[in-house]
Amino acid sequence: MNKTKYVLDKTLRGEAIISDSSLENFWLSEDVTCSSPTQDICFYHASLPSAPYSEQLHIMGLPFADGSNHPDSKVRQFPATLRYVSTKTPLYPALERTQSSGIFDINYQEHILTHCHLHDCGDMSLQDYNAEALSQSLELPIRQFCSANAKFAYIGGDHSVTYHILKQLKQNGRRILYLHFDAHLDCGSDPLRLDHEVHHGNFVRHLLANQIVEHVIQLGVRGLRSLGQYYEHPRLSCIPAAQLNAQELQHILESLSAYHYDIYVSFDVDVLDPSVFPFVDFPSPGGPSAHVLLDVIRSLRYVPGIIGMDLVEGHGADINAEHIPFQYDTVIHIFSQLLHMLQQSVSIPERSIPHEYENNTITK
Secondary structure: OOOOEEEEEEOOOOOEEEEEOOOOOEEEOOOOOOOOOOOOEEEOOOOOOOOOHHHEEEEEEEOOOOOOOOOOOOHHHHHHHHHHHHOOOOOOEEOOOOOEOOEEEOOOOEEEOOOOEEEEEEEOOOOOOOHHHHHHHHHHHHHHHHHHOOEEEEEEOOOHHHHHHHHHHHHOOOOEEEEEEOOOOOOOOOOOOOOOOOOOOOHHHHHHHOOOOOEEEEEOOOOOOOOOOOOOOOOEEEEOHHHOOHHHHHHHHHHOOHHHOEEEEEEEHHHOOOOOOOOEOOOOOOOOOHHHHHHHHHHHOOOOOEEEEEEEOEOOOOOOOOOOOOHHHHHHHHHHHHHHHHHHOOOOOOOOOOHHHHHHOOOO
C-alpha cells in the first residue's frame, strides 16, 4: 500500500524534497537538474499540487498599530513573530492528495488541519500606516475572498483592523454575526479623540452604530468600567470571563438563529489571563485559561457559516534572540485550533438551515 507523500522542503536549486509519513524514504521532484541523486534521495516523477483558490485557507499579516492607544505598542511585529514560532510545527502539503500532514494536538488527542491548504499571502503592503490606507488595502483581497467564497485569516496588528475587515465584508453584501474574544469591551468613549476616530478601544461601538454587523457576542470580558466605558445595545451580547464556556456560547448562537448569518471570529490575545500570555499592551487579570478558550474554539468547528477570523494585539518578540518566550507556543496552539475551526466550519452559500440545526440543536 502506497503511503501519502509530502513536500518537506526545497533544495537551493528549487527542487522539492519529498518523503512519506515514515520519513524513511526521500525523493526529489521530477524537475531535478543534478546528474544523479544522493544515496538518500531518489527521483520521484510527479507534479506539485496546487489547490483551487476557493479551497485554500488564506493567511495574511496586518502589521498595523495606528489604531492603538498605547504610545509604544509592539503589535506591529506580531505577524512576523507568529510566523517564526510556527516553524516549530510545520505543515507539509501532500503531493498526491487534497490534504496536508496535519498537526497532532496532544492535549485533545486529535489530528487537526489534515485537509487544509494553507496559503500564506505574506504581510499586507500599506502605502501609509493610517486607517484610510488600511481600508483601501483590504478592499481587493476581501472582494476576492467573498467572490470565491474562500476562507481567510488575518494576523494583526491592533484590534482596530477588525473594524475595517468587517466594513469591507459588509460592502460585499455579507451579513455578519461577530464573535469577539477579548478582555475589554472595546466600546469606550474616548474624550481625547471625541469618539469620532475609530481605534482599538471603541471599534465595537462603531460597528453597531454604523450597522456594519448584525450582532456582536463578546467573550471573556472582565473588570470594572466607568461612565463612557460601558455600552449597552440590543444587538450586543456578552459572556464574561467567569461564565465563559462552550454551552453558554451555543445557547446564544441558537437563540440568534446563527445559521442565518456569516460568522466572523476575532481573537484578541489579551483575553488570555496574563499569567498565560503577558505580552500585550493592556493586560487584564482574571482571564480564562488556555484550556477554557480552546474548548470554546473547538466547539465552534461544528457551527456552520464561519467565513473568516483574525488574531490580534500580541507583542512582537525579537526573533533573533537566543530564546523566544515559551508563552508564544500557547498562542500558536490557539491559532492552530482557530484555523482548524475555520477550515471545518461548513459553508452555507444559500443561507439554508442545515440539518445539524433542526430542532435548534447542534450535533457533533
